[in-house]
Amino acid sequence: MKTETKLIHFSEGIELESGEKLNSFDLMVETYGELNEGKSNAILLCHAFSGNHHAAGSSEDFGIGWWDQLVGPSKTIDTNKYFVVCCNNLGGCAGSSGPSSIDPSSQKIFGKSFPQVSVLDWVNSQKMLMDKLNIECWHFVAGGSLGGMQALQWSISYPDKVKKAGIFAAASKSSSQNIAMNEVARESIRKDENFHNGNYYEHNVIPKNGIKTARMLGHITYLSEEHMDSRFGRKFQDEGSKVEESVSFEVENYLQYKGEQFSELFDANSYILMTKVMDSYDAGKDKTLVEALKDVKAELLIVGFYSDWLYPPERGKEIQIAAMNNNIRSSFVVLQGDHGHDSFLFSSKTYSNLITNFIES
Amino acid sequence: MKTETKLIHFSEGIELESGEKLNSFDLMVETYGELNEGKSNAILLCHAFSGNHHAAGSSEDFGIGWWDQLVGPSKTIDTNKYFVVCCNNLGGCAGSSGPSSIDPSSQKIFGKSFPQVSVLDWVNSQKMLMDKLNIECWHFVAGGSLGGMQALQWSISYPDKVKKAGIFAAASKSSSQNIAMNEVARESIRKDENFHNGNYYEHNVIPKNGIKTARMLGHITYLSEEHMDSRFGRKFQDEGSKVEESVSFEVENYLQYKGEQFSELFDANSYILMTKVMDSYDAGKDKTLVEALKDVKAELLIVGFYSDWLYPPERGKEIQIAAMNNNIRSSFVVLQGDHGHDSFLFSSKTYSNLITNFIES
Numbered sequence: 001m002k003t004e005t006k007l008i009h010f011s012e013g014i015e016l017e018s019g020e021k022l023n024s025f026d027l028m029v030e031t032y033g034e035l036n037e038g039k040s041n042a043i044l045l046c047h048a049f050s051g052n053h054h055a056a057g058s059s060e061d062f063g064i065g066w067w068d069q070l071v072g073p074s075k076t077i078d079t080n081k082y083f084v085v086c087c088n089n090l091g092g093c094a095g096s097s098g099p100s101s102i103d104p105s106s107q108k109i110f111g112k113s114f115p116q117v118s119v120l121d122w123v124n125s126q127k128m129l130m131d132k133l134n135i136e137c138w139h140f141v142a143g144g145s146l147g148g149m150q151a152l153q154w155s156i157s158y159p160d161k162v163k164k165a166g167i168f169a170a171a172s173k174s175s176s177q178n179i180a181m182n183e184v185a186r187e188s189i190r191k192d193e194n195f196h197n198g199n200y201y202e203h204n205v206i207p208k209n210g211i212k213t214a215r216m217l218g219h220i221t222y223l224s225e226e227h228m229d230s231r232f233g234r235k236f237q238d239e240g241s242k243v244e245e246s247v248s249f250e251v252e253n254y255l256q257y258k259g260e261q262f263s264e265l266f267d268a269n270s271y272i273l274m275t276k277v278m279d280s281y282d283a284g285k286d287k288t289l290v291e292a293l294k295d296v297k298a299e300l301l302i303v304g305f306y307s308d309w310l311y312p313p314e315r316g317k318e319i320q321i322a323a324m325n326n327n328i329r330s331s332f333v334v335l336q337g338d339h340g341h342d343s344f345l346f347s348s349k350t351y352s353n354l355i356t357n358f359i360e361s
Numbered sequence: 362m363k364t365e366t367k368l369i370h371f372s373e374g375i376e377l378e379s380g381e382k383l384n385s386f387d388l389m390v391e392t393y394g395e396l397n398e399g400k401s402n403a404i405l406l407c408h409a410f411s412g413n414h415h416a417a418g419s420s421e422d423f424g425i426g427w428w429d430q431l432v433g434p435s436k437t438i439d440t441n442k443y444f445v446v447c448c449n450n451l452g453g454c455a456g457s458s459g460p461s462s463i464d465p466s467s468q469k470i471f472g473k474s475f476p477q478v479s480v481l482d483w484v485n486s487q488k489m490l491m492d493k494l495n496i497e498c499w500h501f502v503a504g505g506s507l508g509g510m511q512a513l514q515w516s517i518s519y520p521d522k523v524k525k526a527g528i529f530a531a532a533s534k535s536s537s538q539n540i541a542m543n544e545v546a547r548e549s550i551r552k553d554e555n556f557h558n559g560n561y562y563e564h565n566v567i568p569k570n571g572i573k574t575a576r577m578l579g580h581i582t583y584l585s586e587e588h589m590d591s592r593f594g595r596k597f598q599d600e601g602s603k604v605e606e607s608v609s610f611e612v613e614n615y616l617q618y619k620g621e622q623f624s625e626l627f628d629a630n631s632y633i634l635m636t637k638v639m640d641s642y643d644a645g646k647d648k649t650l651v652e653a654l655k656d657v658k659a660e661l662l663i664v665g666f667y668s669d670w671l672y673p674p675e676r677g678k679e680i681q682i683a684a685m686n687n688n689i690r691s692s693f694v695v696l697q698g699d700h701g702h703d704s705f706l707f708s709s710k711t712y713s714n715l716i717t718n719f720i721e722s
Contacts, residue, residue, distance in 0.1 A: 176589035176612045177581060183613040184578045187620070190607065191570035193554040209552035217545045217578065220538060228537035234643060246551065248640065251537045252544040259548075279609065282595060309670075 028095025112198030142166030144344030305337030389456025503527030505705030666698030
């Protein structure tokens with residue numbers, strides 16, 4: 001698979017939804033396959049909360065791509081046929097401009113001063129990337145969770161630039177409970193003694209404990225209760241392989257391990273910023289969702305998973321109903337999903353066929 | 362209402378399920394009403410995770426009792442007719458022996474050295490209290506959540522001492538997800554810089570931030586998604602009444618407020634101990650639940666709430682099925698409940714009638 005990873009600079013900067021401006025910015029971009037002569041085979045993948053530009057294949061820095069089960073030569077999204085683009089979103093911590101990168105104007109790390117961005121800002125910056133890559137229309141824009149919100153927003157903001165959109169395990173807005181969970185995660189980060197009000201870089205420390213706790217909680221929301229019960233149940237952790245002395249059950253050990261691992265890799269300010277993006281997204285803000293979708297021209301494939309309790313299938317159904325009210329060609333499918341919210345990341349025969357047929361139709 | 366609050370000393374001590382022994386201990390006990398001559402009107406109320414001995418009426422130290430909506434003169438559990446007993450459980454922090462009380466052998470605060478107790482230990486200590494109060498048989502033992510687990514265990518451990526048991530919003534064991542949520546709460550406490558490995562008393566500090574985060578998470582699990590959506594939705598918090606500058610939404614402000622309030626009142630080591638009691642409870646441990654219930658003589662009233670996602674109605678149904686397999690007289694009722702898991706705390710006409718009819722029948 002032809003893979004290119006590069007940092008692209010946007011010297012023209014970007015006006016953000018908040019009214020603030022970034023005078024210039026960088027996006028870390030990865031592409032797979034090749035753009036055809038007619039420029040008709042481009043696909044944009046939008047990553048979820050903790051994802052990045054590395055969607056497929058294996059890289060030294062990022063291991064196996066987050067959607068490698070579905071993206072690659074002869075896979076669901078076939079990189080022999082399509083030119084697939086993925087970028088680390090603005091505010092992230094995998095190479096694109098974000099709180100942990102250098103502010104060109106001060107030559108210091110942005111830290112807390114990096115402006116709050118939004119799903120719309122991400123879509124607008126991806127549109128700038130699209131122009132730079134000389135792509136006139138995306139054949140398909142897709143993502144799961146927060147990535148699905150971007151796919152939805154693409155079809156709203158740029159109706160002539162998206163032929164098909166895939167909105168998986170997503171919602172048109174976060175619920176009160178979603179926001180509440182994110183606030184607990186943020187609270188644990190902010191109150192870490194090493195957070196230093198977001199200026200931990202200057203102190204050469206990271207608020208590792210806070211990020212760990214946040215991620216442990218996040219992890220519970222990504223898995224379903226059934227999945228946890230069948231995988232861990234009430235099994236005790238054997239003494240020899242305890243990550244922490246205090247754990248009794250396997251599920252505790254698993255969360256401790258996952259949280260610890262993540263806490264070394266993800267920037268705390270990005271964690272706060274990304275969760276705020278998720279909370280603030282509301283496709284129908286200041287109007288109804290039906291009105292928000294009125295100019296959409298893309299065909300929509302909306303997939304929900306029964307085992308997903310973070311963005312349960314009802315959230316997808318709301319999008320489908322608003323689409324139907326606008327006579328938008330759309331399909332809404334609910335799959336069982338064995339991995340709760342995370343089900344969108346995993347390939348299954350039904351899920352894979354659905355997506356391939358939708359893209360090829 | 363005749364109310365008595367007293368600290369009762371048990372110089373004989375107690376052997377714990379863990380094999381450890383407390384050489385002596387105290388229970389903080391509150392009683393309402395009067396024991397009749399036949400000693401046939403005694404009711405034991407078992408408190409949930411963060412409850413205490415103060416179940417009804419108003420006290421200077423503890424405000425309105427945790428079950429005041431249902432317990433009092435002419436209320437659901439009528440203190441004109443019944444002698445109602447409630448004690449703060451061993452390991453708690455409202456007067457009974459626990460991590461924050463003085464170890465008589467060392468004259469120092471127990472702290473982390475207070476032994477891990479269990480639901481069975483609580484029931485055994487309540488049995489010792491029963492003997493001290495000259496009660497021969499409880500007419501009714503009841504509780505919600507962790508309190509319901511105690512009511513269930515009473516009917517298993519002391520079949521001749523319980524006529525009726527009320528098991529509300531409870532389960533015969535915690536699920537993998539329940540344990541996972543508790544572990545996140547414990548993690549946030551243990552990693553608070555003021556926790557000092559559980560010896561914060563010596564440093565004259567409390568791990569306030571950790572308890573606050575833990576409680577914020579707990580609170581989400583006590584409320585239902587529907588309740589949160591209808592109460593808070595996506596409403597923004599007005600600037601003038603923000604508890605923390607960082608909050609955007611009302612639901613965040615609410616959690617911040619609730620967490621802050623609780624963090625001043627509850628002992629961190631008790632929080633860890635109580636959640637470990639919840640995690641470790643498994644009525645059918647080492648056998649099946651059907652076998653565990655085989656000697657039960659009490660009549661059971663099991664109530665679940667549709668809006669409860671911490672211990673959803675299926676958990677109550679498991680108890681009912683095991684009871685039916687043993688020909689135990691039992692009723693299983695699922696109510697809507699407007700408050701998620703917390704619904705067991707609130708009076709409603711149906712819930713109240715159910716309980717009164719069950720007690721009086």
